[in-house]
Amino acid sequence: MKLFNCTNCGHPVYFENVYCLNCNASLGFDAQSLQQVSLVVENNGQYCLNHLYKVCNWLVPVGSASPFCTACQLNRTIPDLTKPEYLENWNAxxxxxxxLIYQLLRLRLPVVSKDQDEVHGLAFDFIADDKSAEKKHVFTGHDNGLITINIAEADDIAREMARKQMDEVYRTLLGHFRHEVGHYYWDRLIANTVHLNEFRNLFGNEQWDYAEAQKKYYADGAPANWNSNYISAYATMHPWEDWAETWAHYLHIIDTLETAYYFGLSVHPINQATEKLQTGQITDPYYIDNFDKIIELWLPLTFAMNSLNRSMGLKDSYPFMINPAVITKMTYIHKVVREAPLVQPFHVN
Incomplete structure (x- = not known):
């Protein structure tokens, strides 16, 4: 994500800040300009209604028909706020x-709530498991534009237990959102479009029975050589999951490179033998047409990121090997995204 500055004093601020630590000016995020703005300087919006619960710092334009911001209009179900632990999970x-929504807007992809378009819109249900008798576990997933997130995923301990149980190398809350919204954009960008045949050539035929594929995956697991053609073991289950996993990693790459760009990062190892780790100054990935250039920037950056983590005694921040087949799939995703009908353009400083 980009760096933000208080428009009152110029001090750097985080995306989630509600006030400037330097001048104490109230801050809000403007989804039209994709900027953090000081309410001292700007007076063309007010906080989203969910600001009352300290879970949103986005602004709603004056005169808006909804009291909720662009991101919160997508919520269909929120947790039971009478339970303090649920409020904490909801905040995360x-x-x-x-x-996620910032990035979708930055990519200029359509972000439309189901209140606006019941058929093609997007909505979120954030639900907790019901511990009473005969109630089923809430599964995180996607169904025709409705994304359900089990709020237990916001609990670090529960999520780590699930990661180990599922034998996953990487499991984050943001990763869940990116994966599930990938299913939504498959419906919006691939199904019944000119991109479908190429999708089938790269990912396989999505008409393969999903329930049968799921049953087979959980019974037999991934093929032994899965890392030659897929980004993760789970991606082998079905072409839809391959797409969603690859889509999520594409978003990981673009967002992290944007952050690196705004910090003016470049990778120049002292060991000159490692020429493949030279990047030059990283550029803004949202303006790069050629995905090969993005990969040229990404691989050295992840090597540096993982090396820094290991110096702190932590696990690799990006524990994946991107094989040529996955690069081809991501190149396709990059093309599809850049050819998607654009929403209203904006200027990013």
Whole structure:
């Protein structure tokens, strides 16, 4: 994500800040300009209604028909706020969701709520497991534009237990959002479009029975050589999951490179033998047409990121090997995104 500055004093601020630590000016995020703005300087909006619960710092334009911001209009179900632990989980969920929506807007993809378009819109249900008798576990997933997130995913311990149980190398709340919204954009960008045949050539035929594929995957697991053609073991289950996993990693790459760009990062190892780790100054990935250039920037950056983590005694921040087949799939995703009908353009400083 880009760096933000208080428009009152110029001090750097985080995306989630509600006030400037330097001048104490109230801050809000403007989804039209994709900027953090000071309410001292700007007076063309007010806080989203969910600001009352300290889960949103986005602004609603004056005269808006909804008291909710662009991101919160997508919520269909929120957790039971009479339970304090649920409010804490919801806060973590909204942080991840708002970052997702920022990126979708930055990509200029359509972000439309089901209240506006029941058939093609997007909505979120944030639901907790019901511990009473005969109630089923809430599964995170996507169904025709409705994304359900089990709020237990916001609990670090529960999520880590699930990660180990599912034998996953990487499991984050933001990653869940990116994966599930990938299913939504498959419906919007691939199904019944000119892109479908190429999708089938790269990912496989999505008409393969999903329930049967799921049953087979959980019974047999991924093929032994899955890492030659897929980004994750789970991606082997079905072409739709391959798309969603690859889509999520595409969003990981673009967002992280944007952050690196705004910090003026470049990778120049002292060891000159490692020429493949030279990047030059990283550029804004949202303006790069050629995905090969993005990969040229990404691989050295992840090597540096993982090396820094290991110096802190932490696990790799990006524990994946991107094989040529996955690069081809991401190149396709990059093309599809850049050819998608654009929403109203904006200027990013």
């Amino acid at each position: 969920i909204e942080i991840a969701k708002h970052r």
